[in-house]
Amino acid sequence: MSGAALGIEIIFVFFLALFILHRYGDFKKQHRLVIIATLLAWYLCFLIVFILPLDVSTTIYNRCKLAVNSSPPESSSSNNIIINGSYPTSAPRKHRCSKPWSYIPDGIMPIFWRVVYWTSQFLTWILLPFMQSYARSGGFSITGKIKTALIENAIYYGTYLLIFGAFLIYVAVNPNFNLQWNQLQTIGIAAANTWGLFLLVLLLGYGLVEIPRSHWNGAKRGYLLMKTYFKVAKLMTEKADAEENLEDIMEEVRKVNESIKYNHPLRKCVDTILKKCPTEYQERMGRNMDDYEDFDDRQNNYPSEKSLVKLHKQVIYSVQRHRRTQVQWRILLEQAFYLEDVAKNETSATRQFVHTFQFQESENRITRYFYTPTVEWYWECLLRPWFYRILAIVLATFSVIVVWSECTFFSTNPVLSLFAVFIQLAEKTYNYMCIEMACFLTIFFLSICVYSTVFRIRVFNYYYLASHHQTDAYSLLFSGMLFCRLTPPLCLNFLGLTHMDSSISHKNTQATAYTSIMGSMRVLSFIADGFYIYYPMLVVILCIATYFSLGTRCLNLLGFQQFMGDNEMTSDFIDEGKELIRREKRKRQRQEEGENRRREWKERYGNSREDSTRNRNVHPDQKESSFSETNASRPMSKYTRSNGRTERDRIELLQDAEPLDFNADSVSDDPLDHPLDSGRYQPGGRYLSMSRSRIFDDV
16 A cells, blocks of 8 residues: 555546635636646645645655664563653553555655745745736737736836845855855745735635624525525626626627728728627618728827727627626526425425425436425425534534644643644554644645635636636636645644744654655744744634624725615615515416417427427527517417417417516526526617517617
8 A cells, every 4th residue: 555545646636626626617618728738727725635645644654664673672660661752651662653555655755845835835836826827818819918927017016126136145245154055945945834824814814704694694594595585686786797797898898899890900900809799780780881891001090009909808808708707697596496495395394305396306207206395395494504503513623623622732831722632642552544644634724724715716807706607717817826826835834833843843853745845944034933932822713703794894885885784774785685586486387388378289289280380489599689680470370260368378478478577687597598607698778779599679
């Protein structure tokens, strides 16, 4: 098994990072370099988290071998000795130094950590910021995008180079300092870890409280439903704003497209912009384009290339935001419908889970075969709330242990850090399985608290990790940067909590291979002995602030509405979201009734000529103008006398196909009209007069 565990975890972590990235990124539409760079950043960070417990167990085994080789021969008088300044233990015997199942041979881990650490640092400080600027750029050529990225990063890194250059000049002039390359390398690592530790404590303080609380609230059905209503109201506002923004941008594109003709030097740039527009807008602009009209060189009202670059950037951003809000709207509706179904089924006497809409019951036949309505009722209405409560209690216990250990891990005599106590107890018996499990659970919980906060953070619309493949390239790259900057200080903090870091335990023992690449912190003793030890205590203040929702209250005061049960504005949003869900449910029910009628009609008159005529006129996928719909309905008048009820059903079906709702937004929420389902975008607003794909456009 020598090295086998390392290889297995390397493969497992790769597929884990690939699976999570697939949930947030879009492999088909996003650039391959963006996917590869983000995957590499996430993969390296996850590797550190999963491999570090193996490094700890291997280090403990090496300490055991060193203690056996340096201990005097066994005698009756030597019952207890002190090994390398550590706590008194009985002298280990040779048979007690058994090799752990996950033992990694000497010389592999130092090389492995150097490759992983320096690659991640190269990604987070050099490559990923450059790729961010490149992906955000609206240039029309590779050279233009590279130029924009270089200018933006030169401004960003100029400050760092200025500070570092001043430091080198000071060291070179001062004769009291004689820094070598290893010491400069240590200073650079310490500076990067210090920056990461600032952000780490902030994210950790939020996650330690919010994760247990979110699971505890997950057992409250009423709470989840009210919060979903609140999200629906907020998302509706964002969705309307995204549609309005897209219409404004498309209007600018239309003007540019009409002004720049086919033989203009900037026509290639306009064509590139048009390719990024939705398909419906491309077709309309293509119909209104006169390619045979030459441009006049004497006119001065043509846009410049710089303005086209800005417009290209705006088009990319607005289209991505519009698609994201549309997908999130559909997902949030399904979630709200399901939570309402759970609330209705809680009082069911038959103990059979009944869905409001039939298509929900036929999503996956294999799943429905095992996950029967009875099993679903017992899980959703009976077992799941208790499971979430128990999980919340376990997570809250872990959070309390972390907070206590963060405030006491600097105490070595007595040892107050509970994680250090667990590791030392397992080390006395050399139970490597317990050591690895304790290390893995500790660092995994810390990582979940930090990484989950990174996934929840939203900086307006510039950084937002949206699930279901709706995250843009900029946010993916930015998340990779955050992971690479947060993981090294997170691991150092974990080693400090378990007293595996010699700078914390103050013991002359063999250090882990991971801490060996960090170098000796004696060069910056005020950071190693001061900042690294006492700054994590601020996590207590941050946990208290998160518990009382001080950040949420501050955002509410600034105008950013957050979900708060005791707020009047929150109640207004909940009522608005409830009304939106009620309206969408009525629309969905009318669509489902129409589908049932069409299905019954097809089963009854599937072989008749009248059925084929009606299917051509009433098929939901066929979008015709009001003029063509009127002409198509005339031949059906001869069937009115013979089958009046069927004719009335057909008229009602046509009315249900596109219900008029003057309170709804201009863009149809019908799945058949959705751009991600059909590839065609149905705009509203100023473009309604140009549309030939909507019924009753004049209304």
